[in-house]
Amino acid sequence: MSETLRGDCANCFGLCCVALPFARSADFAVDKSSGEPCRNLRDDFRCGIHTRLRPSGFSGCTVYDCFGAGQKVSQITFGGVSWREAPETAHLMYEVFPVVRQLHELLRYLTEVLALPAARPLHDEAAEALARVEELTRGTAYELEKLDVAAVRARVNPLLLQASALVRAAAGGTARNRRGADLIGARLRGAKLRGADLRGALLIAADLSGADLSLADLIGADLRDADLSGADLTGALFLTQPQLNAARGDAATLLPEGFERPSHWAGRC
Template sequence: MSLSPDSTALRGDCSACFGLCCVALPFAKSADFAANKPSGEPCRNLGDDFRCGIHERLRPSGFSGCTVYDCFGAGQRVSQVTFGGVSWREAPETARQMYEVFPVVRQLHELLRYLAEALERDAARSLHRELRTALARVEELAAGTADALEKLDVAAVRAEVNPLLLKTSALVRARAGGKPKSRRGADLLGARLRGAKLRGADFRGALLIAADLSGADLTLADMIGADLRDADLSEADLTGALFLTQPQLNAARGDAATRIPAGLDRPAHWTR
């Protein structure tokens, strides 16, 4: 297995997808979405070519929630592999199952992304054999039939993989030196952490909505599952941050001085 965290197989490719995130997933009218949409109903902005009609102006049109979503490549896999390139429009009888399978594969691809990153961490070299085995196992599941995927217990798969990710985190963060802070699962909504020394900190599952992390040192911090919506990352240092994903960066605010890990893109809406 040769997947890498920034592999095209683990990044959404809308040109090869049947607009699954625009159909299968529901959203409610809010600051993130300008309208309500139930699961299984195509978004009003979805074109006949399965492309978004307002992709270049999603934020000013009230659909900022769409800009912070990434299927980690699940959309093109389900569209082109699982269902053999036959869309829900061409074969309406497959629609329900396609919509059920898509979020399952999305979760599996997210796990693949984390495992691929763990395998690139030299600090976790002692775990590489186990990580490769886990990656191959999750990839095998993701390549399964639609029937198998629909019945898959994703929570059980996550429970199998999670201990390896935790061990990886401990090994990587240990290189930060000192005694890294643990903020795992912490409620830090709106927290004032400007300029904080958080090197190697554990923010696993932490709520950091609208937190002020400007100028903070987040080098080697574990960011898996951290909610960074509207968090201020201006001038923050995220060098080597562990398990940080593109959707998390897209949900945050930053600037030209924000240092981000290799393989991730600086969001277009960040200030220059």
């Protein structure tokens, strides 16, 4: 995956640590409102507890990724001038950041489509869509603030669905449709889910240990605290690093190329 679609904290003004709100919970140790800098944000815009977020009660931070939107908003949209240097731009910057984050998520999915051999019939259309979305991300702050992101997603989603169908049709598995299914806490140990449609499925705390999830569509699936120990996620479609970070796994979990094994997973190599 392109480095431009990965968060680069060194070139960001700590936007996820300021713009986004969070509530005291199992994921966050404190309450924080939108526009309020996190108490752990340093003067250099880096996190003061980055290496110990989980034991410090901020596990929610470890499952977030801006997909590169932070550095684009910081360095391109606002020309490298931070909200500390120009406080009058702060509110607009905080409004624009989540918009660009959603656009960058679409760029990430479209980039994946272009890398899927089975989706070759859609590559020209995907390339055109990617160019259009990329152009939107480079609009002015005022254009981005007013952008109808839902409409952009609605135009891109059919293409993602078609790409998923092409890949899963070639999977040779059960290709079960569990789209949006409520599978919270489900016992799916060793389940044969190769090529399954799990878009938006609620898999919170599900037991997927030893399950075959190869070539399954996992776009938007909620994997919080799901057990992926020994599961096969080879070629899983539209999977993101934050989804893996939210789950549990081990050294035997098979991951798609380009993904990092989360540091909190048991037996991580």
